[in-house]
Amino acid sequence: MFDCDGTLVDSQNMICAAMQRAYEAHAIACPPRERVLSIVGLSLREAFDRLCEGQGDVPIDSMIERYKEAFFELRHSPEHQEPLYPGARDAVTGLSTRDDVLLGIATGKSQRGVRAILTHHDLLAHFATIKTADDAPSKPHPGMILEAMHETGIAPHDTIMIGDTTYDMEMARAAGVHAIGVTWGYHPAALLEQSGAHAVVSDFTELRPCLETLLLAREPA
Numbered sequence: 001m002f003d004c005d006g007t008l009v010d011s012q013n014m015i016c017a018a019m020q021r022a023y024e025a026h027a028i029a030c031p032p033r034e035r036v037l038s039i040v041g042l043s044l045r046e047a048f049d050r051l052c053e054g055q056g057d058v059p060i061d062s063m064i065e066r067y068k069e070a071f072f073e074l075r076h077s078p079e080h081q082e083p084l085y086p087g088a089r090d091a092v093t094g095l096s097t098r099d100d101v102l103l104g105i106a107t108g109k110s111q112r113g114v115r116a117i118l119t120h121h122d123l124l125a126h127f128a129t130i131k132t133a134d135d136a137p138s139k140p141h142p143g144m145i146l147e148a149m150h151e152t153g154i155a156p157h158d159t160i161m162i163g164d165t166t167y168d169m170e171m172a173r174a175a176g177v178h179a180i181g182v183t184w185g186y187h188p189a190a191l192l193e194q195s196g197a198h199a200v201v202s203d204f205t206e207l208r209p210c211l212e213t214l215l216l217a218r219e220p221a
Contacts, residue, residue, distance in 0.1 A: 001160065005108070019067060
């Protein structure tokens with residue numbers, strides 16, 4: 001199971017730009033970039049709840065809608081920037097050719113959003129299951145992984161979550177599956193380890209050997 005933003009795709013510029021527009025539309029100061037990136041991976045409601053905590057009566061429903069509109073506008077403009085991380089394509093296409101591996105996505109994006117970006121990069125067909133904030137509670141709730149395992153018939157000890165945030169690691173542990181943290185995303189390695197990562201990798205070239213080790217172990221997380 002791969003996370004999307006911060007793991008496969010570098011969406012930080014798009015996310016920050018859309019968030020800026022959402023706040024500006026309501027004449028509210030946008031939080032610093034570091035604060036915005038800290039909530040990447042959560043569902044939009046959970047993200048805005050955290051960002052607006054302590055700010056009193058904030059029109060969160062309206063801000064969510066403006067964020068969605070802004071992201072859609074940006075995706076269809078020349079400013080669109082959601083590149084794959086180096087090595088992501090090779091990792092996905094290589095793993096998908098194995099007979100003993102099924103690939104999935106667990107993301108805070110919507111179904112429409114994640115399918116659009118995977119289609120844009122010609123990767124959609126490689127994933128057997130895609131679970132999003134439309135299908136289950138926000139990370140770190142284990143619902144996305146639990147639903148993916150139910151859909152595919154894969155057991156927890158044969159499931160590995162790969163993500164860049166503490167929310168991914170906590171979700172994996174709550175679901176009873178293995179967790180691999182990646183350092184090229186939005187949360188530092190130390191936090192990933194503290195949140196329960198069984199391993200942390202700093203490059204996609206390190207991912208396959210790490211997966212092999214965990215898959216060969218075949219032991220409950």
